Amino acid sequence: xxxxxxxxxxxxxxxxxxxxxxxxxxxxxxxxxxxxxxxxxxxxxxxxxxxxxxxxxxxxxxxxxxxxxxxxxxxxxxxxxxxxxxxxxxxxxxxxxxxxxxxxxxxxxxxxxxxxxxxxxxxxxxxxxxxxxxxxxxxxxxxxxxxxxxxxxxxxxxxxxxxxxxxxxxxxxxxxxxxxxxxxxxxxxxxxxxxxxxxxxxxxxxxxxxxxxxxxxxxxxxxxxxxxxxxxxxxxxxxxxxxxxxxxxxxxxxxxxxxxxxxxxxxxxxxxxxxxxxxxxxxxxxxxxxxxxxxxxxxxxxxxxxxxxxxxxxxxxxxxxxxxxxxxxxxxxxxxxxxxxxxxxxxxxxxxxxxxxxxxxxxxxxxxxxxxxxxxxxxxxxxxxxxxxxxxxxxxxxxxxxxxxxxxxxxxxxxxxxxxxxxxxxx
Numbered sequence: 001x002x003x004x005x006x007x008x009x010x011x012x013x014x015x016x017x018x019x020x021x022x023x024x025x026x027x028x029x030x031x032x033x034x035x036x037x038x039x040x041x042x043x044x045x046x047x048x049x050x051x052x053x054x055x056x057x058x059x060x061x062x063x064x065x066x067x068x069x070x071x072x073x074x075x076x077x078x079x080x081x082x083x084x085x086x087x088x089x090x091x092x093x094x095x096x097x098x099x100x101x102x103x104x105x106x107x108x109x110x111x112x113x114x115x116x117x118x119x120x121x122x123x124x125x126x127x128x129x130x131x132x133x134x135x136x137x138x139x140x141x142x143x144x145x146x147x148x149x150x151x152x153x154x155x156x157x158x159x160x161x162x163x164x165x166x167x168x169x170x171x172x173x174x175x176x177x178x179x180x181x182x183x184x185x186x187x188x189x190x191x192x193x194x195x196x197x198x199x200x201x202x203x204x205x206x207x208x209x210x211x212x213x214x215x216x217x218x219x220x221x222x223x224x225x226x227x228x229x230x231x232x233x234x235x236x237x238x239x240x241x242x243x244x245x246x247x248x249x250x251x252x253x254x255x256x257x258x259x260x261x262x263x264x265x266x267x268x269x270x271x272x273x274x275x276x277x278x279x280x281x282x283x284x285x286x287x288x289x290x291x292x293x294x295x296x297x298x299x300x301x302x303x304x305x306x307x308x309x310x311x312x313x314x315x316x317x318x319x320x321x322x323x324x325x326x327x328x329x330x331x332x333x334x335x336x337x338x339x340x341x342x343x344x345x346x347x348x349x350x351x352x353x354x355x356x357x358x359x360x361x362x363x364x365x366x367x368x369x370x371x372x373x374x375x376x377x378x379x380x381x382x383x384x385x386x387x388x389x390x391x392x393x394x395x396x397x398x399x400x401x402x403x404x405x406x407x408x409x410x411x412x413x414x415x416x417x418x419x420x421x422x423x424x425x426x427x
Contacts, residue, residue, distance in 0.1 A: 018107035024236040025108050025116050031227025032119035036063055036126050038224055042217025043130045046325050049209040050408025051134050052418045058129040058141060065145050066122040074121060074149065075114045078157035084165040087158045107235050116231060121153055124180040130325035131188035132195045135399050138413050140392050147388045148187065152381055156183055170356055170366065171373040172346070174243065175232035177287025177338045182377045185332020187385040189323060194389045195398050197322035199405050211271050218275035222251055225282045229289040243289040246297035247282065253301030254281025261309050276330065280308045283334035288342030296345035300338065307337050336374055343370035
């Protein structure tokens with residue numbers, strides 16, 4: 001007879017707060033992280049094939065830079081202390097950030113909260129790189145990302161989600177309409193203007209080189225956005241469910257609205273249009289995903305597509321700026337529109353402050369505060385971005401040479417090509 005001596009090993013989970021919430025935010029953090037390579041496919045497909053490696057590199061670069069900078073100072077500057085514009089330096093290198101308890105009254109630990117918020121900083125700075133693909137050198141972009149995170153993203157994360165001035169005003173932003181999309185969209189516009197237009201902009205037609213990449217990226221963004229918005233409830237509760245549902249319906253309505261608009265204007269609904277529309281819907285619902293009703297989310301999605309479509313197809317041409325992948329038209333304009341809609345449609349029963357609800361329910365205070373916050377965000381983001389890139393440009397060239405731009409940045413900047421049989425010099 002063989003006897004088995006089985007020893008049961010137990011693990012003390014008490015130090016991990018609520019295990020359900022912990023598991024939920026762990027998954028949501030991974031989903032938000034996935035959004036950055038998803039954005040790389042989305043942007044890579046929209047660009048030229050001679051620049052696809054460079055375009056995708058610019059998108060995934062923040063996975064390294066923003067992660068390391070978050071450990072060094074990002075979390076502390078965003079969520080440490082009670083300053084008006086910045087946090088303090090009490091949590092440099094995550095000093096004092098507990099793996100077992102929460103100092104914020106949450107059901108997850110401080111370290112997990114930090115990890116979840118870090119993913120937002122990564123995708124935010126990745127978004128703005130799309131405005132300068134095809135002509136900006138890689139080295140100055142690396143330097144720009146570091147200073148932009150320090151002087152734009154971390155202050156707004158603190159001002160809106162920490163204990164800064166905008167939250168004291170009473171502004172609300174459920175998952176990053178102001179902190180992520182308005183800051184990145186406005187900064188992308190300024191960056192594109194300062195760096196300058198592509199050498200053949202307005203002469204040759206720029207068409208997406210790989211539409212299946214665009215759909216793949218947009219689909220993964222949609223998936224990751226559920227973690228982005230639902231995870232912002234910071235617990236697996238009814239609010240998270242509500243945010244997931246409003247997120248989905250807004251994206252669906254925006255996708256359908258964009259296709260209908262394309263059919264009316266050009267006679268040809270496109271897969272790129274469907275992908276762009278759904279992303280615009282996701283952007284617009286982000287600030288209000290947990291605050292607006294389901295019917296409002298459908299309306300927000302249906303309305304944002306015409307607004308972004310106009311910004312991309314009409315406003316961009318009239319002002320003649322070269323935002324290569326329409327970051328401002330989609331994220332900047334979509335984020336501003338979504339913020340205003342949040343101020344209009346926030347329901348009293350979902351409002352953080354039960355006396356601070358939407359305009360259609362008879363309260364104008366939230367709308368006024370939101371307009372002021374948007375103006376503040378646009379001004380800060382634009383001016384600081386302009387200052388950062390002008391200083392960098394004073395010391396090192398921002399653009400590749402005309403020859404390198406013509407050949408393609410994949411070969412010139414990285415000595416790497418996505419398509420080995422391709423010889424460059426495409427349109």
